[in-house]
Amino acid sequence: MAITDKTRKSLWAKSGNRCSICKTELFNDGVEKNEFNIGEECHIISSKSNGPRYKPNINDYDLFNNLILLCRNHHKEIDELTETYTEDILRYMKLNHENWVKSTINDAIDKEKKNKPRLISRITSGKELLTVISDSHGYRTDYDDIDNKEEAEYIGSIFQELVDYGDISSMVETYDKIQMGFQLNELLKGLEDRGYFLFGEKGIEKWKFGDGTSDNWKVATLIIKKKDSSEILKVDLDETNEL
Known part of the structure; x- marks a missing residue:
């Protein structure tokens, strides 16, 4: 199977367009407005028998819970250092990053609301x-x-x-x-x-x-x-x- 559009949108949205490890912005407008994307949708558990953290008998390896959004450098790093980046560690990093994105956005919204001037009309009659x-x-x-x-x-x-x-x-x-x-x-x-x-x-x-x-x-x-x-x-x- 392949990653669905719905799953892909959820992954990018909940990750805030940031690498789950280094927090680098992944999708930018490059020189002369060319699209520049260093983000990669990475599997926590590989579907390949010789892949990193492989487990057999999983119905669908392309579900949201098995994906983590990373920059290219950290994608390469987690797949090479599998003893360091275990399944549990990556799941923790994924959850921690998504919670960080959510709280950061909520804090920004709350701050904007507090700083936004309240407009009340003058009474003239x-x-x-x-x-x-x-x-x-x-x-x-x-x-x-x-x-x-x-x-x-x-x-x-x-x-x-x-x-x-x-x-x-x-x-x-x-x-x-x-x-x-x-x-x-x-x-x-x-x-x-x-x-x-x-x-x-x-x-x-x-x-x-x-x-x-x-x-x-x-x-x-x-x-x-x-x-x-x-x-x-x-x-x-x-x-x-x-x-």
């Missing part, structure tokens, strides 16, 4: 703000460093007012919600007059409780930033300077 805070089960707030007591009291009062609006939003009629939207619009204007912008979003999060149960909760994220904050990204839309 009371109606939009009411939608974010309405019927929320919880609130997550953030703000710039506070410079003085007056600023602390002001920012604290804004957050408390937003939470209060959110808590009662489910208990009022449509007319009252329109009035709330107007009042929140005035709140936003007051924030801007004092040099702040409000950013927010609503999301669904799974919360776990002490008794082991869990439930999906609506969580409103509210962030107050000074207008000159370096964390604010300005986007030019339709050749305007809107945020």
